[in-house]
Structure formats: C-alpha cells, structure tokens
Amino acid sequence: xxxxxxxxxxxxxxxxxxxxxxxxxxxxxxxxxxxxxxxxxxxxxxxxxxxxxxxxxxxxxxxxxxxxxxxxxxxxxxxxxxxxxxxxxxxxxxxxxxxxxxxxxxxxxxxxxxxxxxxxxxxxxxxxxxxxxxxxxxxxxxxxxxxxxxxxxxxxxxxxxxxxxxxxxxxxxxxxxxxxxxxxxxxxxxxxxxxxxxxxxxxxxxxxxxxxxxxxxxxxxxxxxxxxxxxxxxxxxxxxxxxxxxxxxxxxxxxxxxxxxxxxxxxxxxxxxxxxxxxxxxxxxxxxxxxxxxxxxxxxxxxxxxxxxxxxxxxxxxxxxxxxxxxxxxxxxxxxxxxxxxxxxxxxxxxxxxxxxxxxxxxxxxxxxxxxxxxxxxxxxxxxxxxxxxxxxxxxxxxxxxxxxxxxxxxxxxxxxxxxxxxxxxxxxxxxxxxxxxxxxxxxxxxxxxxxxxxxxxxxxxxxxxxxxxxxxxxxxxxxxxxxxxxxxxxxxxxxxxxxxxxxxxxxxxxxxxxxxxxxxxxxxxxxxxxxxxxxxxxxxxxxxxxxxxxxxxxxxxxxxxxxxxxxxxxxxxxxxxxxxxxxxxxxxxxxxxxxxxxxxxxxxxxxxxxxxxxxxxxxxxxxxxxxxxxxxxxxxx
Ligand code: GCU
Numbered sequence: 001x002x003x004x005x006x007x008x009x010x011x012x013x014x015x016x017x018x019x020x021x022x023x024x025x026x027x028x029x030x031x032x033x034x035x036x037x038x039x040x041x042x043x044x045x046x047x048x049x050x051x052x053x054x055x056x057x058x059x060x061x062x063x064x065x066x067x068x069x070x071x072x073x074x075x076x077x078x079x080x081x082x083x084x085x086x087x088x089x090x091x092x093x094x095x096x097x098x099x100x101x102x103x104x105x106x107x108x109x110x111x112x113x114x115x116x117x118x119x120x121x122x123x124x125x126x127x128x129x130x131x132x133x134x135x136x137x138x139x140x141x142x143x144x145x146x147x148x149x150x151x152x153x154x155x156x157x158x159x160x161x162x163x164x165x166x167x168x169x170x171x172x173x174x175x176x177x178x179x180x181x182x183x184x185x186x187x188x189x190x191x192x193x194x195x196x197x198x199x200x201x202x203x204x205x206x207x208x209x210x211x212x213x214x215x216x217x218x219x220x221x222x223x224x225x226x227x228x229x230x231x232x233x234x235x236x237x238x239x240x241x242x243x244x245x246x247x248x249x250x251x252x253x254x255x256x257x258x259x260x261x262x263x264x265x266x267x268x269x270x271x272x273x274x275x276x277x278x279x280x281x282x283x284x285x286x287x288x289x290x291x292x293x294x295x296x297x298x299x300x301x302x303x304x305x306x307x308x309x310x311x312x313x314x315x316x317x318x319x320x321x322x323x324x325x326x327x328x329x330x331x332x333x334x335x336x337x338x339x340x341x342x343x344x345x346x347x348x349x350x351x352x353x354x355x356x357x358x359x360x361x362x363x364x365x366x367x368x369x370x371x372x373x374x375x376x377x378x379x380x381x382x383x384x385x386x387x388x389x390x391x392x393x394x395x396x397x398x399x400x401x402x403x404x405x406x407x408x409x410x411x412x413x414x415x416x417x418x419x420x421x422x423x424x425x426x427x428x429x430x431x432x433x434x435x436x437x438x439x440x441x442x443x444x445x446x447x448x449x450x451x452x453x454x455x456x457x458x459x460x461x462x463x464x465x466x467x468x469x470x471x472x473x474x475x476x477x478x479x480x481x482x483x484x485x486x487x488x489x490x491x492x493x494x495x496x497x498x499x500x501x502x503x504x505x506x507x508x509x510x511x512x513x514x515x516x517x518x519x520x521x522x523x524x525x526x527x528x529x530x531x532x533x534x535x536x537x538x539x540x541x542x543x544x545x546x547x548x549x550x551x552x553x554x555x556x557x558x559x560x561x562x563x564x565x566x567x568x569x570x571x572x573x574x575x576x577x578x579x580x581x582x583x584x585x586x587x588x589x590x591x592x593x594x595x596x597x598x599x600x601x602x603x604x605x606x607x608x609x610x611x612x613x614x615x616x617x618x619x620x621x622x623x624x625x626x627x628x629x630x631x632x633x634x635x636x637x638x
Contacts, residue, residue, distance in 0.1 A: 007596040008412030011156055011420050012095075012447035015043045021097060022073050023050015028057050032196045033086040036155070037078075040094040054078065054093070056086060065163070065198075066109035069093050073102055081109075084163070084198035091159040099446045108432075112393050114324075114353065114400035115430040116164040116202070117157065118248065119407075123168070123175040129359050129488075131366035132408035132415035137167050141175055143186035150193050153407070158197035160427025165194065165405075166202035170250040170287060177206035180233055180247075181213050184240040191241045200245035202285065207251040207258050207269065209233065220262045221272035230276035238280040246283035247273055248326070253289045266290065266311060267318035274320040284320075285353065285402075288312050288327045288343060295502040303514070303521035304502030305331030309343045313526075317349035324351040326402055329379050331523070332503070334362050334404075335480035336375075336471050337545055339535065342526035345384040345396035353400030354379075354390075358426050360406065362480075364470055365489045366415040368608040369582065373425035373437035374467040380433045386530035391433040401430035416604050417597060420448065421463055438464060455592035462585045465578070471544075473575030473615040476568050478545035479505045479513060482619065490611060491618040506551070509626055512564075513551040524549065554627050568623050569631045572616040579605070579612045 024041045026034060034056055041054070054076045062068065062081030067089030070077050078093055080086025092108060120128040121135035123142070136153060137145050157165065167190060168176045179187055180203060191201045206212055208219040210229040219226055237244060251269055252258025259269025266286070274284040291307035312325060319325070325347070330338025334357040344354055356376060357363075364370040380391035388395050403426045407413045414420050424447075425440040438460070445459050475482040481503040484492045496503040505512055516523035517536045524532045534540045535549045543558055554565040562570065583605050590598050617638065624630070624637040631637055 006411045007594045008417045008420065009152075011413060012424055012444055013040075013043070013156065013159060014448055016098070016450065017046040018044050018098065018100075020100070021045050021048070022052040023048040024052050024054055025050070026054050026056065028055040029086070031083070033080070033083065033090050036087060037090040037093070040090065044094065044097055052076065056080075056090070058082065058086060063109055065113065065161075066107070067092060068108075069096070069104040069106040071104055076104060087158060087198055088161060095159070095443070095447060099443065100451065110161060110431045111433055112399055112401055112430065114164060114245075114402075115162050115427065116166070116245075116353070116400055116402040117162055117358075117405045117426075118166045118170065118202075118204075118355075118402055119405045120169040120171070120359070121167060122173065123179075127408055128169050128171060129357075129361045129404065130406075130408050131360060132406060132413060132419075133410035134408055136407065136409060137190060143183055143190065145190065147193060150190070153413070154194045154197040154199055156413070156423075157199060157427070160424055161431040162427050163198050164200045164202055164245045166204055166248045166285075168204045170204050170248060171254075171256065172204050172206040172250070174206075174212065176204070177209055177212055179203055180205055180209070180237050184237060188240040191244070195243065200243055201241060202245045202248050203237070204248045204250070205273070207249055207256065218262070219257070221259055221264050221268045227272050227275065230273055234273075234276035234280070234282070238282070242280070244280070244282055246277055246285055246322075248285040248287070249273060250287045250289065253287060253291075254293050258290075260290075265315060265318065267315045267323075270323045271318075271320045274323045278320070278322050282322065284323045285326050285400075286319075286323055287355070288325050289333075291502060293502070294500050297498050297500070297504060300506075301521070302502065303516065303523055305516070306521065306523050306526060307331075307502075308341060309346065309526045312343055312350075313346055315350075316347040319350050321351070324353050324400055326353045326355050326400070328355045332480055335478075336363060336467075336474050337478040337548070338480070339478075339527075339545060339548060340379060340382040340384075340390055342523070342531075344390060344398065345388070346526075346528075348397065350397075352396075352398050353402050354393075354398050356401070356403040356426065358403045358406040358422050360419065360422070361404075362483060362488055363467075364608070364611075366406065366419045367489070367604055368470055368611055369416065369418055369463065369466040369605070370422075370470050371425075371437060371441065371463050371466045372422040373429065373440050374464060376425065376429050377437045380429070383528075383531050383534070385528045393433060401433070403430075412600075417601050418463060420444070449593060449597070452592055455589045458585050458589050462582055466582070469575055469578040469582070471575075472571040472578065473612045473619075475505070475619075476547060476571065477513075477543065477564075478548035480548070481505065491615045493619060493622040505547070507623075507626060509628075511551050511553045513547040514549075515551045516549045520551070554623070554629060565623060565627055565629050566632055569620055569633075569635070569637070572620050573635060576609070576612045576616050579609045583609065 059079035064082035066081040067085045078089040125134045125139040210216040210219045210226045214229045252260040270286040288308045421444040424444045428440045482493045485495045556564045
C-alpha cells in the first residue's frame with residue numbers, strides 16, 4: 001500500500017469531505033497561505049463549487065504570528081499579523097470547519113514566540129529514544145530524506161503552531177558535529193522545505209567543535225582562537241541558512257564535553273557560542289541537564305534533582321542575552337510523575353525555555369498508550385509562587401516551550417497511531433498553555449476520526465485516562481525509575497538502584513523513598529517558600545508525588561485509609577484491569593473506524609497488556625518479598 005494512503009499519514013489533517021459545508025471561493029493576498037487554504041478547503045469539501053468567500057489579508061494591528069478569523073458562511077475573513085499569522089489563521093479556520101464550526105469570531109496569538117521540537121536523530125539514521133522508525137532527515141551517515149514527506153511533515157507541524165525544529169541529536173557525535181562544516185548545502189535544502197511553513201531550523205553542535213573540527217588544541221571558551229573559530233564557523237553556517245534559529249548544546253552532561261571539564265563556568269561556555277550567533281540573530285539554546293552521572297549509590301548526600309538549580313541559579317545574569325537555558329520540566333528526567341524543576345521561573349536575568357518530551361521514553365515507548373497532555377496540564381498548573389503558575393510563561397520569563405519529538409519514518413509518523421495525539425497536544429499547548437488536556441484531546445479525535453459520538457466519547461475517555469492507568473502499573477507515588485536499564489521499557493525495580501546515575505528509591509524492608517525535605521537532602525529549599533512548604537509537609541504534599549519528597553514506611557496511611565503497601569498492590573492490579581478495559585473499548589468502537597486504524601492499535605494494546613501484567617507481577621512480588629506483608633484482598637502474589 002502507498003504509505004501516504006495508510007490511515008494516519010495525514011494525521012489531524014485527515015481528508016474528510018464534510019457534507020454540511022458550503023462551497024468556497026478565495027480572495028485577497030495570494031501566496032503560500034492562500035495556496036494552503038485552497039488545498040485545505042478542497043480536502044474538506046471535495047472541491048464543491050460555491051460562493052462563500054474567504055478573504056485573506058495581513059493586518060498591521062496584529063503581532064507577526066497572531067491572527068483573527070471573523071464571519072460566517074456568508075463570508076469569512078482571515079487576517080494575520082504577518083505571513084506566519086496568516087498561515088496559522090488558515091489552519092485555524094480549516095480545523096474549525098472540520099469540527100463543524102459555522103460562526104467565527106476568533107483572535108489568537110501564541111503565548112510564546114518559540115515552540116520548538118528537538119529531534120534526537122543521528123546521522124546513521126537511528127533516533128535516540130525514537131519509537132517510530134528511523135530518522136526523517138538522515139541515513140547511513142548522510143542527509144537523506146523524502147522531500148514530499150518532509151513537506152507534509154512541515155505542514156503538520158505548522159498546523160499546530162510549531163515554529164522551530166532541531167534536526168539532530170543533542171548527543172552530537174563526530175559525523176553530526178560536521179553538519180556545520182561539511183554538510184551545509186544539504187542542511188540548507190532542509191531549511192528551504194520548512195521555511196514557507198514558518199519553521200526555522202536549529203542545529204545541535206558539539207561543544208568541542210573547535211578542537212574536533214577546527215584542529216585547535218583546545219575548545220576552552222576563554223581562548224581567543226576558540227572564540228574566533230566559533231565566529232568564522234557560524235558566519236559560514238549563516239551564509240547557507242540565513243534564518244537559522246540557532247544552535248543547541250548539551251555540555252557537561254552525561255559524558256558530553258563542556259566548559260566545566262575545562263575549568264570554566266556554564267555561562268562562559270554558552271557565551272562564546274552566543275557571541276558568534278549574535279550578529280545573525282541566532283540563539284544559543286543551552287541545556288541544563290547537568291548532573292553528576294558518576295554518583296556512588298552509597299552517597300546519600302548528593303541528590304541529582306538538586307543539580308540543575310545548583311549549577312545554574314548562581315549564574316543568573318551571567319549569560320549573554322541570546323543564550324536561552326533549556327530546562328527539563330522536572331528535576332529528574334521525564335518520569336511519569338515529577339515536581340516541576342525548581343529552576344523554572346527562578347532566574348530573573350536569564351532567558352529560559354522549558355523542555356518536555358513527546359517521545360515516550362519512560363512513558364510507554366509508543367507501545368503503551370499514554371496521554372502526555374494530561375501530564376502537561378499538571379506541569380502548567382504547577383505553582384511557581386503563591387500567586388503564579390508555570391502556565392504564566394511570560395510572568396515566569398519562560399520564552400520557549402520545547403519538546404523532544406516522537407516522529408520518525410513510520411507511515412503514521414508516531415508508531416502508535418494514538419501517539420499522534422501527543423504531538424498534536426504539544427503544539428497546541430505550547431501555543432496556548434491554558435488549554436486543558438480534555439480540550440486538545442477532543443480536538444485531536446474530532447480532526448482525526450470525526451465526531452460520531454459512538455466513537456468519539458469512548459476514545460476521548462480512553463485517551464484521557466491513559467496517563468493515570470500507566471502510572472498505576474508503573475513506579476508508585478512519584479518515585480520513578482523502576483525500569484529496565486538502558487532501554488527504559490518494562491519493570492526492573494532495582495535496575496538503577498545500585499548504579500551511578502543518581503536515581504535511587506532506597507526501598508528496604510521497612511520503608512521506601514528519599515527524604516528531600518529540609519531534614520533530608522534539602523531539595524525543597526530550592527523552591528519558592530510557598531512551594532517549598534507545600535512539599536515539605538506530608539499533610540500538604542500532593543499524595544501522588546509523596547515518595548519523591550518523603551520516605552514512608554509501608555504501613556503509612558494514605559488519605560484513603562489504605563496503607564502504602566496496599567496502595568501499591570491495589571494500583572498494580574487495577575492497572576492491568578484498566579488495560580483490559582482499553583481493549584474492550586477499542587473492540588466496541590471498531591466498526592466506526594477504518595480497519596487500518598483499528599488493527600495496529602489493537603496490536604499495541606495487546607503488547608501493553610503484557611507489559612502491564614509484567615509490571616504488576618514484578619512490582620508486587622518485589623514489595624511482597626521485601627515486606628512480607630500479604631495483600632489484604634487475598635490475591636496471589638508470588
Ligand atoms: C535521558 C535519555 C538520554 C538523553 C538525555 C538527555 O537521559 O535517556 O537518551 O540523551 O536524557 O536529555 O540529554
């Protein structure tokens with residue numbers, strides 16, 4: 001089958017003729033947005049003739065990416081502040097028409113001007129933490145792509161407001177380091193594909209490029225030759241790609257070289273690259289995933305979640321104005337449940353971006369269903385102070401929302417068809433963090449599968465419940481990590497327990513968890529007093545994250561009256577039952593969807609059930625053997 005005809009290829013831009021729509025004509029500003037509008041209308045009306053006019057224009061009163069849509073089937077106007085705004089307006093209208101809207105009085109503008117996807121693609125074509133095939137950009141050491149597919153990809157991304165993408169892995173190995181010296185014409189051609197869609201490229205660069213590519217003896221950021229190397233190399237890059245958004249750098253992180261290994265600060269490291277980018281308007285996106293990955297597990301003083309704040313907060317104000325710190329949303333690493341990073345919103349004089357992960361590294365690897373939107377809603381809802389929440393991006397000086405991409409060469413882009421909902425949700429929530437998971441999930445189901453209530457309601461409920469279900473059979477109450485090492489799928493309770501990565505649950509026969517309060521490692525002190533106090537006290541610490549901050553005995557009583565151990569048993573039995581429920585739901589809506597949507601998802605649900613059963617058995621047996629406490633309900637635990 002032609003992959004473009006397989007259900008899922010068109011994702012939320014699914015061709016579906018909507019009989020109730022009138023025929024349309026177009027007028028106004030011709031150009032890319034106009035052409036996109038024409039194609040989109042044809043997709044929804046089948047080219048039906050008619051005279052409902054859609055007028056496209058640019059309005060000086062709007063900001064560049066903002067748009068308005070006004071009118072009804074008597075006539076519709078789309079105005080954008082600039083070309084990007086107009087294009088977003090077109091996609092905004094098409095999405096609303098697909099969902100049956102007939103009257104328009106819409107004004108939209110993004111909450112942040114940087115909505116970014118990071119691809120972790122390697123030049124050999126593999127994708128780090130990729131669960132949907134191979135790279136969309138690289139193959140066998142070369143830049144290699146299907147231009148038509150990349151064009152369609154750019155449209156999908158633009159239609160949800162994404163405006164920057166990094167094409168290569170933050171872990172930069174030699175060949176991909178060479179992107180900025182050897183492969184610029186090819187990178188420029190990729191930029192050409194994305195440009196009309198308002199999407200700019202970012203390139204991940206190697207911190208030691210001056211030595212590695214330039215043959216210098218050092219990459220010390222304070223060395224003049226090093227600074228000059230960055231300037232010249234960057235100038236060359238901008239000759240080929242004048243609108244490059246910038247460079248992304250992972251330094252002093254998980255065996256990647258960085259300024260600290262040369263006795264310099266993170267700011268000194270970032271600034272030398274930023275200065276080279278500055279004349280071209282480029283940004284140095286500097287990741288804050290810096291921690292000691294060689295910890296002795298017997299060391300109970302060092303606490304990995306404290307690391308980013310400890311390294312970066314004292315440098316507030318030292319970074320150049322075109323450095324943007326890219327901070328993972330939680331202090332650990334994309335776990336199912338974490339508090340927000342205390343660094344987010346904590347720096348008044350440093351530009352910040354928040355990094356999410358759409359690819360489901362710890363969240364089911366696109367085999368298990370997992371609605372990230374639900375988690376992101378909580379992340380945005382997380383308090384920064386007593387009066388502000390993370391979703392107030394501007395107030396917290398968060399200028400970018402970034403996510404690690406979940407897309408690849410699979411025909412449906414994301415491996416699990418329903419994982420498309422995560423990509424969709426990312427774009428929409430980065431544009432407007434006040435949107436709820438329910439809103440974006442409903443939109444996605446409507447656009448992809450239609451609004452037949454027999455399918456719509458059960459599918460929306462199933463997706464929205466999926467994060468809670470996964471969490472039930474995973475590690476309990478925010479403790480995280482109980483995964484198989486390296487690949488991070490499936491249970492291994494002690495997998496990371498005696499390793500160097502700083503990821504410990506410290507379960508013994510009496511208790512589990514790490515005390516991160518003032519009586520323990522003191523992570524709580526990194527938060528604003530309001531948030532600190534909330535986490536510090538077991539009475540106010542949200543229960544679902546209790547084991548992140550508190551060490552609890554197994555007979556600790558939760559608010560429900562259940563003991564902790566009984567909670568662990570119950571949730572793990574329930575999680576499996578819930579996945580069985582997903583399978584029943586999927587069967588019950590089978591007749592309302594194409595078979596090539598039904599079958600692959602059914603297969604993944606079967607795999608998910610096996611995974612959930614394995615988690616249940618491994619986790620319950622682990623704690624039963626550790627504690628000797630039987631299940632109150634008498635279920636068999638081995
Ligand atoms: C995680 C992930 C790595 C990745 C790293 C990062 O540790 O497992 O694959 O390189 O995060 O964000 O840099």
